[in-house]
Amino acid sequence: MSSDAPIGVFDSGVGGLTVAREIMRQLPEERMVYFGDTARLPYGSKSRDTITRFVRQIIAFLKTRQVKAIVFACNTASAYALDTIEKEIDLPIIGVVRPGARTAVKATKNKKIGVIATDATINSGLYTEFIQAIDPEIQVYSKACPLFVPLVEEGLTHDFVTEEIARRYLSRFKEDEIDTLILGCTHYPLLRSLIGRLMGNEVRLVNPAYETAIALREMLADKGIAAWPGTIAEGHHEFFVSDGAEKFRVFANSIMPQTIPETKVINIEKF
Ligand code: DGL
Numbered sequence: 001m002s003s004d005a006p007i008g009v010f011d012s013g014v015g016g017l018t019v020a021r022e023i024m025r026q027l028p029e030e031r032m033v034y035f036g037d038t039a040r041l042p043y044g045s046k047s048r049d050t051i052t053r054f055v056r057q058i059i060a061f062l063k064t065r066q067v068k069a070i071v072f073a074c075n076t077a078s079a080y081a082l083d084t085i086e087k088e089i090d091l092p093i094i095g096v097v098r099p100g101a102r103t104a105v106k107a108t109k110n111k112k113i114g115v116i117a118t119d120a121t122i123n124s125g126l127y128t129e130f131i132q133a134i135d136p137e138i139q140v141y142s143k144a145c146p147l148f149v150p151l152v153e154e155g156l157t158h159d160f161v162t163e164e165i166a167r168r169y170l171s172r173f174k175e176d177e178i179d180t181l182i183l184g185c186t187h188y189p190l191l192r193s194l195i196g197r198l199m200g201n202e203v204r205l206v207n208p209a210y211e212t213a214i215a216l217r218e219m220l221a222d223k224g225i226a227a228w229p230g231t232i233a234e235g236h237h238e239f240f241v242s243d244g245a246e247k248f249r250v251f252a253n254s255i256m257p258q259t260i261p262e263t264k265v266i267n268i269e270k271f
Contacts, residue, residue: 007032007068009032010070012043013037015187017256020073020256021257022213029227030226031237033238034238034240035061037054041153046076046120055072075095075185094215105134107179107204108180112177115128145169145185145188149187181203182206240265246263
């Protein structure tokens with residue numbers, strides 16, 4: 001696989017852009033092909049079988065773009081499908097759950113970590129498993145926040161409705177005295193200021209995207225497929241969705257460090 005091939009990055013929608021933008025910041029020489037499965041979102045309420053089928057189709061599509069590695073920029077897909085897919089494909093892949101768990105373990109002082117994520121990610125128990133594999137003494141408190149994804153996709157990141165729902169979800173952590181909270185869905189960093197305000201300064205928020213980009217850099221170096229440092233990928237990324245290209249493009253341009261001039265629609269069911 002050639003080092004100037006792009007990296008495939010995918011999510012159910014705009015959430016994975018929080019990972020893509022971190023990759024752009026930390027690995028500016030790497031080209032990306034991003035896919036958002038906007039026609040079939042949300043993933044968080046679906047079964048393992050369905051998510052695995054979706055991910056297989058996405059991988060088949062990304063392979064047509066000759067990607068050299070794949071980032072599951074989606075906690076749900078990482079929790080439900082990464083293990084299975086890893087055995088099926090010959091490309092290096094990386095998810096967001098393991099790097100997120102690692103960062104949280106490093107961050108906590110009182111060994112009490114909260115996790116907010118989709119129903120699927122919480123039900124998989126994977127964050128708890130990875131955290132306690134590193135330190136069995138850590139207690140993990142989880143809460144599924146299924147309404148956050150549609151609210152973010154609708155652009156309601158600064159809206160009183162979102163604030164009210166966040167207040168209800170996060171009140172779960174009042175008694176637990178957590179000092180660290182994992183934003184265990186790639187959509188949630190887009191609500192970071194609201195979540196931070198409601199949780200207070202004493203709780204450190206962990207966005208797995210940062211550590212994922214570091215782990216990606218290591219994986220590319222390991223495999224000898226990192227792009228040449230000094231080359232600039234800006235303007236050479238490609239963005240695809242399964243529906244609503246213009247809505248996606250407008251949203252993406254409001255949060256990405258680089259302009260996204262075009263988003264194309266593909267029929268993912270064909271793959
Ligand atoms: N952003 C994805 C995640 O990290 C999926 C959210 C969804 O589609 O429910 O879990």
